[in-house]
Amino acid sequence: MDYKDTNAASTTITYDKGAIEAPTDNIYEAISIIAKRATQINSDLKKELVEKLDEFATYNDSLEEVFENKEQIEVSKFYERLPKPTALAVEEWLNDKVYHRTPDAE
Structure with missing residues (x-):
């Protein structure tokens, strides 16, 4: 997914609790799903950033020189x-x- 073309807030905003919990009818389950998705997004962004920074990396043995x-x-x-x-x-x-699903309880 392209995270650069998004309408997400760049600052802290208040969300409607009812809108957050509507798909699951449980605020704790909704927050848990959102947290897991945020972890996935964070790892994707970190991987992408590291790949781009590696393109510009210069390797040298001298610790005194900083470029x-x-x-x-x-x-x-x-x-x-x-x-x-x-x-x-x-x-x-x-x-x-x-996409989220609840495994059937046996």
Whole structure:
């Protein structure tokens, strides 16, 4: 999924409790599902960021030399400006983009 083209809030906002718990009728279950999705989004974003930063990596044996790579800084700033994974997960939850199921109790 493309997390860059999203309408998720970049700051903290208040959500309607009824809208959050509507799909499951249980606020705790809904929050648990949102938290698991946020963890998935976070790992995807981290993997993508590491791959992009590795393109600009310079390897040397000298610890005294520190290079500031402008491209690395710009990529890092871009990812810092993205909405947090929890905001992305809540937006997906409210727009019914998260698939969830409850295993049948035996």
